[in-house]
Amino acid sequence: MTEIQNRIVGVIGRKGSGKSTLARGVLERCDRLFVFDTMGEHSWVPNTLRDLDEVDQFFAWAEMRDRFAGRYVPEGDIASDFAELAGVVYDQGELLLAVEEIPLLCSASYIPPELGRLVRLGRHRRVSLLWTAQRAAEVSRTLTAMTDVFVLFSCTEPRDLDAIRERCGGETADKVSRLGLHDWLAWVVIGRRELGGLEAERILAEMVLQED
Amino acid sequence: MFGFASFPAKRSEFGGVRVPVKIRIPDAWEGRVHSEVVRSMLQGWFQRPYLLPPDPGPGRARVSLNLPRRAVKVLEGLSGESPSVALRRLIAAHVPTLPAPRYARPFAALLEPRQVGFVSPVTDARLILRSPVWDAATGRWIPGVASRPVAMPDHAVEAKRAMQSELSFWFWLAVGAVVLWALWKYVGTGVSGVAESASIAEELPRFTEWIPSGL
Numbered sequence: 336m337t338e339i340q341n342r343i344v345g346v347i348g349r350k351g352s353g354k355s356t357l358a359r360g361v362l363e364r365c366d367r368l369f370v371f372d373t374m375g376e377h378s379w380v381p382n383t384l385r386d387l388d389e390v391d392q393f394f395a396w397a398e399m400r401d402r403f404a405g406r407y408v409p410e411g412d413i414a415s416d417f418a419e420l421a422g423v424v425y426d427q428g429e430l431l432l433a434v435e436e437i438p439l440l441c442s443a444s445y446i447p448p449e450l451g452r453l454v455r456l457g458r459h460r461r462v463s464l465l466w467t468a469q470r471a472a473e474v475s476r477t478l479t480a481m482t483d484v485f486v487l488f489s490c491t492e493p494r495d496l497d498a499i500r501e502r503c504g505g506e507t508a509d510k511v512s513r514l515g516l517h518d519w520l521a522w523v524v525i526g527r528r529e530l531g532g533l534e535a536e537r538i539l540a541e542m543v544l545q546e547d
Numbered sequence: 548m549f550g551f552a553s554f555p556a557k558r559s560e561f562g563g564v565r566v567p568v569k570i571r572i573p574d575a576w577e578g579r580v581h582s583e584v585v586r587s588m589l590q591g592w593f594q595r596p597y598l599l600p601p602d603p604g605p606g607r608a609r610v611s612l613n614l615p616r617r618a619v620k621v622l623e624g625l626s627g628e629s630p631s632v633a634l635r636r637l638i639a640a641h642v643p644t645l646p647a648p649r650y651a652r653p654f655a656a657l658l659e660p661r662q663v664g665f666v667s668p669v670t671d672a673r674l675i676l677r678s679p680v681w682d683a684a685t686g687r688w689i690p691g692v693a694s695r696p697v698a699m700p701d702h703a704v705e706a707k708r709a710m711q712s713e714l715s716f717w718f719w720l721a722v723g724a725v726v727l728w729a730l731w732k733y734v735g736t737g738v739s740g741v742a743e744s745a746s747i748a749e750e751l752p753r754f755t756e757w758i759p760s761g762l
Contacts, residue, residue: 381755397754403754
């Protein structure tokens, strides 16, 4: 029996470490993509939407297409905009949602219901998620618990290393603490294994593209 | 035809002994001429004689009247006619006052077709028998005729027809309104839907197609 699965990928690293660049490298390979571009960094995405009416129109346009890519740049209240957008994305289904700086929407002990639904139930709608954060300690435990792959950039902050240690193990946390400025490693939850280099990039692409 | 029965006569209040008298009468009179009625006519005529109309002629109907023998004899002598002709002339003078027909056969009235509801007079095959009428101006009888029933106004039927006609009018008016509404609804929706689709179509091309990069 084939089980419908979504993929959740978390990218954690300090500012300027290369999170967005790596994320772009992955997202550009995705057929059906939507970016909640909090920082307005993903100008490479062809369709930039600045209000939720445009989002509705975009998804109406995307309804009958095999491939589409768009980004929403919030200009008002991020939380309320995301809440509404999350509902639209959930209804749309079968796409990859990328959320930059997810700690702007959640905290270690709190995840907004709309994001929580995407995280918990997204697989039923084939909604995958790629999120980024500067600090591991600020990401919702619920979200980290449901994440399939962590991409970890260099980190020296003790609380963030503790969070990585708690989730990925002490050995991985130690490796992260010794990474160069733009170096990274991937840690796959299933099998508890680390990946690096080309293999990591291939695995990431496969996971984002939902290739089993 | 006229004749005295052979069985014994009996005494009566008017005219003495009554005897059965059998005569032929016009069909229209059938069931309406009875002994008591004719005796009353005889009594009235003898009290105040008047000119009798001509004989309407014998019909196919027959009636047996129990009449005072003497009175019939006097009438016969005064009119100079046979008893049957004299009696028919006497009865003819009172045709308008003759009672409604009685039926000799039991339940005959129940067996006769009756007009009820919306029965069209045209489809009613019964004949209406009209009595001969004496026309005093010409001094001649207008003979009785048998004719088809004429459509007589029936207020209940007319009222029902009027109501039916009115209901039919409102029904078709309502049907027309529903049809117009449906046309407006669906055609209008279709037009607005097309316009909306066109509007959307105008907006949709502004989105850019996405071509993901290969691995």
